[in-house]
Amino acid sequence: MINGKKIALYVTGGIAVYKAVDLLRELIKNGAEVRVAMTKGAAEFVTPLTFQILSKHTVYIDTFAEDDPSTVNHINLADWADYSIVAPLTANTLAKMAHGLADNFVTSALLAVTHPVFTVPAMNGNMYRNTVTQENIEKLSARGIGVMSPDTGFLAEGYSGEGRFPEKSRIIDELEAFIRDYSEKLPLRNKKIIVTAGGTKERIDPVRYITNDSSGKMGHALAVEAWKRGAEVVLISASQLATPDYITRVPVESAEEMLRTVTDEFDDADAVIMAAAVSDYTPATVEKQKMKKKDSLTLSFRKNPDILKSLGEKKKPDQLLIGFAAETEDLIRYAEKKLNDKNADLIIANDVGKKDRGFNVDENEVTMLSRKSEPVTISLRSKSDVSVEVIDWLVTNMN
Template identity: 65%
Template sequence: MLKGKKIALYVTGGIAVYKVVDLMRSLIKAGAEVQVAMTESATQFVSPLTFQVLSKRNVYRNIFAEDDPAKVNHIHFADWPDLAIVAPLSANTLAKLANGIADNFVSSALLATTCPIFTIPAMNEHMYENPATQTNIETLRGRELYVMNPDEGFLAEGYSGKGRFPTQERILDELRLFIREKGRALPLKGKSVIVTAGGTKERIDPVRFISNDSSGKMGHAVAEAAWEKGAEVTLITASPLAVSGNITVIRVESADEMHEAVSSRFDSSDALIMAAAVSDYSPETTHTRKMKKRDKLTLTLKKNPDILKEMGKRKQTRQCLVGFAAETDKIEEYAKKKLEEKNADLIVANDVGKKDRGFNVDKNEVIFFSHHEEPQTINLKAKKDIAEDIVDWISNFIN
C-alpha cells in the first residue's frame, strides 16, 4: 500500500521528533519515497542531517532558500507528494494550519498542499485539551484532514496524560486505513474475506505436538493484500506473526479449532483462502500431563477434518474458494486433482522441496490452477507480491 507512494513528511517542534526518525525509516522500508521538511523548532530536537542521511534527500526548512530559479521550493514541495504527513503536529503548527497562517516553509507548503494530509498531534495534555486546540482539530477534520488521537502515557513533563506520540504500530494501521479510504481502486470493497494461515499444532501432551514447517507468512500476506483491496478480512491463524489492527484476527492452535472457526463464518463470506497448512492427522489421545521418556512410543493417529473439502461442498455460487497445494513432486497432477476433489475455484501450488522458497522463507514460486484457464506460473518473488497476484485473481473472479 505504501510501495511507490511519494510522501512529504513535515516535522514540527516537539520532543517526539526523535520518534519520527524511526517512522520515516518504516515508510521507506515499506517502499515509499520520503522527502522531509522541518520547522526551525524541530531542528532543535533532531538535526536535519539525520533525516537527510536516512532519507537520502535534502531537508527543506528555509522558505527563502530558493536555490533553483526554475521553481518555488515550497510550492514544488507541496505539489510533489501523493500524501502529506505531519509528525509530530505541534499545537503551534496545528493552529497555523487551521487558520491558514503561512509564516515558515512548513506552514506555507501545507497551505499549498492539495493531496491528502495525515496529521499526528503530540503535545502536553493541557495544551491538547485546551478549547482552542480542540476547536482547531475539529476545523481540520471538517476539511477532511486526518487528525489522529494521541496516546495516553508518560509525558516529557514527568507525569502521565493524553498527548503522547502514538505507537508506530497504531500510526501505520491508521495511515493504511486513511490511504485505503482515499483510494479509488477497491475491487473488494464490501466483500467479506476469510484467510487461514500457519501450521496447526496437534497436541500429544502439554509440551509435545505434531506440526509442520509453515510459518504463516503467505497467509498473513494474503490477508493484508485483501484488506488493501477493500475487503473486510478475518484472519484465522495458527501463526504467532503480528497482524495489522485493521484485520480481525482469530488465534487458533489445532486443526479442530481452525475447522470450527472457519465453519462458523464461511456461509456469510464471499471468499475463503485456505493458506494454512492444516495437519492431516492428530493424536487419538492427548495426555493432560507430560509423558515421561520411554524406550518406545507408539502414537495412534486420527484423521483431521478436511476443511477445504467440507467448504467446497457447502460453497455457494457467489463464493470463491482458494486452496494451496504444497508438494515435492507431481505438482501439476496433484494440484489438478485437488482442484476437482475439493470443488475449489483456484489452487495455488508450489514446490516445498526447494530451500529458497516455500515454508519459512520470504519468497515463493507458485502455479495457479483453475477450471477455465491454463496453468499460470508466478516466478520466484516476494510472498507479499504473490499475495497481491492471488487477491487480484480473486477480485476478477468475484467481480
C-alpha cells in the first residue's frame, strides 16, 4: 500500500524524534517518496540534516524561508503529498491540530492539507491520559484523521507507562490499513480469499511430532498481498510467523484440522490458495503419554486427507483454486500431473531441494502452470515479490 505513495512526514518536538528517523527509512524501504517538515522543537532533538540526507530532499522548518518566489512551501508540500504522517505527534501539536492553529510550518501545512492524515501520538502518560488530550484526539478522529494509540512501556521520564512511540512495524501495519481504507480502486474488494500456510504437524505423542521444513513465509506473503488488493483474507496457518492485525488468522496444527477449517470457510470463498505444506502421512496412533526411550522404535502411518483434491471436487465454476507443488525432481512433470488430478486452476511449482529457495528461506523461484496459458517462470526473488505475480494472476483470472 505504501509503495509509490508520496508521503509528507511531519516531525514534532518530543524525545521520540530519534525514532522518526528509523520510520523515515522504513517508509523509503517500502517504496514511498518522503519529504520532511519539522517544528523548531523537533530540530532540538535531531538535526534537520539527518532527515535531509535520508530523504534526499530539503527539510522544511521556517514558514518564512521562501527561497522560490513561484511557490509557497507549506502549501506546496500540502498539495504534493498523497498522505501526511505526523510522527511523533506531541500533545502541543495535537492541541493545535484540534483547534486549527497555524503558528509554525508544520501546523500551517497541515491546515492546508486536503488528503488523508495519519498521526502517531507520543508523550508522557499523564499528558496522554489528560482529559483535554483525549478530547483533542476525539476531535481529530471525528474529522477522519487516523490516530494511533501509543505503546505502553519505558518512558523517557524513567518509568513505565502509556504514551511510548510505537514500534515501526506496528506503525507500518496500521498505516497500510489506513491507506487501504482510502483506496478506491482495489481489484479484490468484496472478495474472500482463503490462504493456507506453514508445515502441518502430526503428533506422535504429547511432545513429539513429524513435520517438514516449510516456514509459512510464502503463504503469509500471499495473504498480505491479497489483502493489499482489497480482499477479505482468511489465513489458515500452521506457522509460528507473526501476522499483521489486519489479517484474519486461524491457527491450526494438523492436516485434519486444516481440512476442517478450510472446509468451513470454503463455501463463500472466491478463491483458495493452498500454500501450506500439508504432511502426507500421520501416525496411525497417537500416544497419550510421552513415549519412553527404547533401543528401537517402529511407527505406523496412515495417509492424510488430500485437501487440494477435496476442494477441487467440490469447487464451484466461479471459484478459483490455486495449489503448490513442492518437489525435488521432475518439477514440471509432477506439477502438470497435480494440475490435472486435483482440478486446480493454477499450480505453482517450486523446487524445495535447493538451499537458496523454497522452504524456510526468504526467496523463491516458481513456475506457474494453468490450463489457459503456457507455463510462466518467476525468477528467483523475495517471496513478497513472488506473491505480487501470483496475485496478479488471481486478479486477471477472477475479473
